[in-house]
Amino acid sequence: MDQGQLMRSARFRKEREADWKRLERLVTEAETHGIQHMSFAAARDLSALYRQATTALAIAREVSLDKALLEYLEALTARAYLSVYAPQERVGGVLRRFFAQSAPRAMRRSWPFILAAYLCLGLGVFVGYLLYQESTGWYHVFMPSGLAGGRGPEATTEFLRRALYDEAPDKSALGAFATFLFSHNTQVAFLVFGLGVFLCVPAILLTVQNGLSLGAFFALYVDRGLGVDLAAWLSVHGVTELSAICVACAGGLQLGWAVLFPGDRTRRDALRHAGRDAAKLAIVAAAMLLVAAVLEGFARQLIQQPETRFALGWGVGLLWLAWVVLAGRSPR
Amino acid sequence: MIRRSRPSEKRPPVDEIMPPEGVPLKLKVAGVGVRLAAQIADVLITFVGALAIFLLLIALGATDPTSTLAIGVMLFFLIRVPYYVVSELVWNGQTLGKRLMKIKVVAHDGGPLTTHAVVARNLMKEAEVLLPATLLLALDADEPVLMLLGLAWIVITLLVPLLNRYRMRLGDMIAGTHVIHLPVPILLKDLAAEAPRGAATGDRFTFLPHQLDHYGAFELQTLEKFLRVEERSVALSEYTNHRATLAAIVDRIQHKIGHADPIPPSDHREFLRAFYNAQREHLEQRQLFGDRRKDKHFAASSEDE
Numbered sequence: 001m002d003q004g005q006l007m008r009s010a011r012f013r014k015e016r017e018a019d020w021k022r023l024e025r026l027v028t029e030a031e032t033h034g035i036q037h038m039s040f041a042a043a044r045d046l047s048a049l050y051r052q053a054t055t056a057l058a059i060a061r062e063v064s065l066d067k068a069l070l071e072y073l074e075a076l077t078a079r080a081y082l083s084v085y086a087p088q089e090r091v092g093g094v095l096r097r098f099f100a101q102s103a104p105r106a107m108r109r110s111w112p113f114i115l116a117a118y119l120c121l122g123l124g125v126f127v128g129y130l131l132y133q134e135s136t137g138w139y140h141v142f143m144p145s146g147l148a149g150g151r152g153p154e155a156t157t158e159f160l161r162r163a164l165y166d167e168a169p170d171k172s173a174l175g176a177f178a179t180f181l182f183s184h185n186t187q188v189a190f191l192v193f194g195l196g197v198f199l200c201v202p203a204i205l206l207t208v209q210n211g212l213s214l215g216a217f218f219a220l221y222v223d224r225g226l227g228v229d230l231a232a233w234l235s236v237h238g239v240t241e242l243s244a245i246c247v248a249c250a251g252g253l254q255l256g257w258a259v260l261f262p263g264d265r266t267r268r269d270a271l272r273h274a275g276r277d278a279a280k281l282a283i284v285a286a287a288m289l290l291v292a293a294v295l296e297g298f299a300r301q302l303i304q305q306p307e308t309r310f311a312l313g314w315g316v317g318l319l320w321l322a323w324v325v326l327a328g329r330s331p332r
Numbered sequence: 333m334i335r336r337s338r339p340s341e342k343r344p345p346v347d348e349i350m351p352p353e354g355v356p357l358k359l360k361v362a363g364v365g366v367r368l369a370a371q372i373a374d375v376l377i378t379f380v381g382a383l384a385i386f387l388l389l390i391a392l393g394a395t396d397p398t399s400t401l402a403i404g405v406m407l408f409f410l411i412r413v414p415y416y417v418v419s420e421l422v423w424n425g426q427t428l429g430k431r432l433m434k435i436k437v438v439a440h441d442g443g444p445l446t447t448h449a450v451v452a453r454n455l456m457k458e459a460e461v462l463l464p465a466t467l468l469l470a471l472d473a474d475e476p477v478l479m480l481l482g483l484a485w486i487v488i489t490l491l492v493p494l495l496n497r498y499r500m501r502l503g504d505m506i507a508g509t510h511v512i513h514l515p516v517p518i519l520l521k522d523l524a525a526e527a528p529r530g531a532a533t534g535d536r537f538t539f540l541p542h543q544l545d546h547y548g549a550f551e552l553q554t555l556e557k558f559l560r561v562e563e564r565s566v567a568l569s570e571y572t573n574h575r576a577t578l579a580a581i582v583d584r585i586q587h588k589i590g591h592a593d594p595i596p597p598s599d600h601r602e603f604l605r606a607f608y609n610a611q612r613e614h615l616e617q618r619q620l621f622g623d624r625r626k627d628k629h630f631a632a633s634s635e636d637e
Contacts, residue, residue: 068520075515086424275506
């Protein structure tokens with residue numbers, strides 16, 4: 001049958017079929033090798049043919065009733081669309097850009113939430129400390145028994161001191177690293193972030209509760225005259241780890257805030273918008289927890305002098321602060 | 333009375349995505365079952381990877397028995413988190429498990445899939461299900477409150493995808509993505525463009541405009557589907573059955589359009605092909621003039637409007 005006798009839609013198809021077949025081959029190539037590895041001509045043709053196919057699909061929806069053709073074009077255009085609009089970033093570049101620019105910027109943008117998280121923790125510590133002073137019975141209310149490890153109001157001062165300066169732990173360094181990575185505080189950090197979506201309250205409660213147990217713990221040691229030693233012992237990893245909890249809490253608070261007060265947006269849009277910074281805070285918190293685990297697993301066993309412990313812990317804390325305040329500022 | 337915020341007909345169809353070119357594309361939203369299967373495949377892959385390194389560490393004597401569990405969990409975690417992010421970045425929204433199940437992550441608004449979206453949805457996956465699950469395994473029984481909290485959290489997050497049209501997880505909502513089935517483009521032959529078998533078919537069966545006014549696009553495409561099955565060679569056992577269906581359809585169409593001449597069984601197929609061509613040409617012609625006929629009830633429905 002020659003061209004003239006064909007009906008309009010069949011002619012439409014016959015004229016473009018070769019292009020579609022070529023697009024199909026290019027899409028397969030892009031999907032298997034990635035657009036970055038295609039030749040210039042192939043990549044150029046891919047996007048040009050994709051736009052032609054989009055137009056063809058729009059026309060075919062108007063003029064053709066050939067179901068096979070319509071389904072083919074739908075699928076082909078969709079596949080081409082997915083390859084043309086693929087993420088084009090290299091993994092290394094993503095990492096560098098994140099730590100050099102986007103993460104510190106996100107931290108600076110969400111300073112009210114971070115401040116609020118630190119206040120929650122501080123409030124917890126303060127109240128926990130005062131309550132212990134009032135009655136040592138509070139200690140067992142705030143401190144999970146699994147965590148205390150026998151360090152309670154009944155323990156002897158000597159036992160408490162030994163816990164701070166334990167020379168030979170019975171674990172390998174890697175084992176200690178692993179244990180502390182999945183320590184209680186990591187669980188708290190992730191719970192705090194995740195629960196933020198539920199309208200902030202659980203995140204605040206968990207952070208305050210964490211502060212309470214810390215305050216009671218601190219009060220116990222101050223009571224025995226070991227306050228400075230405990231502060232040094234905690235500083236090594238605590239500065240980083242507690243900050244990580246606060247950062248995670250700030251991320252959770254941001255999500256919860258978006259759900260509670262979406263403003264002019266719909267709740268889902270607000271959540272998506274807040275998620276941009278909250279996700280970055282969560283990554284930062286995770287990185288801080290990793291560093292804290294390294295400090296706790298390795299450094300704390302090696303360093304025994306309180307002065308060095310203070311210097312290391314707060315030094316690392318200062319580095320974090322400098323990174324947050326200074327990194328990723330655009331030059332004026 | 334409860335006021336509905338928006339009538340449901342106004343919302344765009346679930347399976348549609350609007351790319352920047354402005355021509356809506358149909359991309360079928362992947363169900364929870366398929367995604368669970370892909371997820372299980374991914375967990376297995378990362379687990380085997382962690383196990384390999386773990387066994388290597390034991391062989392090298394780098395661990396000791398007291399911290400075995402902790403190291404195992406840590407390895408699994410340290411391998412799993414980058415695995416999802418990197419594979420979805422490199423393979424454009426697909427992990428190995430997703431490749432296996434032929435599903436893919438797309439940006440909900442039709443734009444490109446950004447790095448932020450990939451990272452956000454996979455981080456939320458950790459916070460949503462995987463970490464609470466790991467913690468549940470690692471927690472002692474003497475912390476029932478935390479345990480119950482974790483369990484409740486997992487159950488709630490698993491329910492979220494069942495409650496929205498796009499089957500989005502919480503992570504999908506935050507990242508602005510959803511998961512689709514990868515469409516497979518297969519171009520079948522154009523029925524109308526093929527030369528009909530048997531010479532001069534076009535002359536043997538002619539249809540008048542009023543005869544073609546009975547059916548709409550739905551009937552035409554049903555007929556197309558039937559004719560395509562016809563294309564394939566039919567097994568001998570089904571042959572008689574098939575001839576009977578063919579005869580029934582021809583009889584039905586003849587009756588409906590008032591085609592008087594009897595058609596011998598050997599010509600049934602040619603008749604249907606000719607009718608398909610004529611009907612399609614007619615309907616496409618009508619469509620060009622803005623007269624879309626969805627199915628055979630088009631006359632009644634157009635009066636309603």
